Each structure stands twice: as structure tokens, then as C-alpha cells.
Amino acid sequence: MLGDFKLGKNTESYKVAFNKGTDNRFCKQYDIFKNTPDGVFVDKLSGDILFDTKERFNSKTGWLSFYKAVDGATIEKDDFSYGMSRVEVIAKKSGIHLGHVFPRADGRQRFCINATVLDFVPRDKIKK
Numbered sequence: 001m002l003g004d005f006k007l008g009k010n011t012e013s014y015k016v017a018f019n020k021g022t023d024n025r026f027c028k029q030y031d032i033f034k035n036t037p038d039g040v041f042v043d044k045l046s047g048d049i050l051f052d053t054k055e056r057f058n059s060k061t062g063w064l065s066f067y068k069a070v071d072g073a074t075i076e077k078d079d080f081s082y083g084m085s086r087v088e089v090i091a092k093k094s095g096i097h098l099g100h101v102f103p104r105a106d107g108r109q110r111f112c113i114n115a116t117v118l119d120f121v122p123r124d125k126i127k128k
Contacts, residue, residue, distance in 0.1 A: 013044060013116040017096035020081070020088070022114060025062030029115035033064055039122040040070075041113075045094040048073055049126070051113065059110055063099065064118070066111040076101060089113065 015021035023030065033041070041051040041064070050073045051066045059065035072092065079088040079100065089098040089111060099113040 011116075016114045017045065017094075017117050020097045022099075023063065023116050027062075027115060029118075030062060030064060033115050033118065033120055034058070036120050037122055039120055040126060041118040042121055043091045043094050043096065044117050044119050045096055046091065047119075048091065048093045049121075050074060050091060050098065050118065051111070053123075059112070061112065064113045064115050066113060067108050069111060074098065091117075 012021070012023065012027075016023060036053060039053050040049045041053075042049050049070050051064075051069055055066045055068050057065055057067065069089065075090045075092050077088045077090060079086045086100045086102070089101050090096065091098055096117055097114075098117060099111065102110045102112060104110050
């Protein structure tokens with residue numbers, strides 16, 4: 001399986017991507033990604049652009065937070081696991097679990113995304 005090869009079968013990335021896991025709050029990858037320069041976050045498996053730093057904000061939750069995903073890059077699916085009612089965010093091309101989206105008090109959304117399933121690409125390095 002490609003996921004085993006690219007993510008490593010026994011890694012946090014694999015658990016999040018294929019077993020709908022969740023990164024620990026303020027994990028090492030989050031600390032690396034929370035203050036990156038201008039650029040995009042891509043799916044570790046497919047390389048598709050999923051989120052833009054222009055939509056990132058600090059929710060103070062310990063997970064990467066974005067107001068929205070790149071148009072057409074993700075799928076949202078109702079998730080009733082663990083006795084909760086949430087909306088799961090899935091990468092459209094690879095099908096991996098990315099996190100969840102929640103409503104905010106100001107009417108916007110908060111995409112709460114696991115950092116371990118993403119890679120960062122500076123804007124000037126994006127392949128066109």
C-alpha cells in the first residue's frame with residue numbers, strides 16, 4: 001500500500017491518516033508548522049494543495065486551524081464517533097483523514113487539522 005511506504009506503517013501520520021487518529025495537542029509537527037512563512041500545506045500522500053497560510057489562524061487549541069480549505073481539495077462527512085456530532089475533513093484525492101471542521105461564534109468555520117498528515121511548501125516553491 002502506498003500509505004505504508006510514504007507515511008510508514010507505525011507512524012503517527014499513518015494512524016491519523018488511515019485510522020482517523022488525532023495528533024497530540026501542540027505536537028512537534030504543529031510547533032514546526034504554526035509559524036511558517038507564506039505558502040501552502042499539502043497532503044503528504046498525494047501532494048495535493050489542501051490549505052493556504054492566508055487562511056491559517058491561531059486558535060490556541062494546539063492544532064493547525066484554517067478558516068477554509070482550498071476549493072475542491074477536501075470532502076466533509078458527518079462523524080458521529082465517540083458519541084459526538086462532528087464533521088470530518090477528508091483529503092479528496094487520497095481519502096486520508098485530516099481532522100474536523102467546527103462552527104465558530106463569529107459565523108466562520110474552524111478547520112482543526114492534524115499537522116502530521118501535511119507537508120509545507122513555501123509559496124515560491126509551489127510547482128505550477
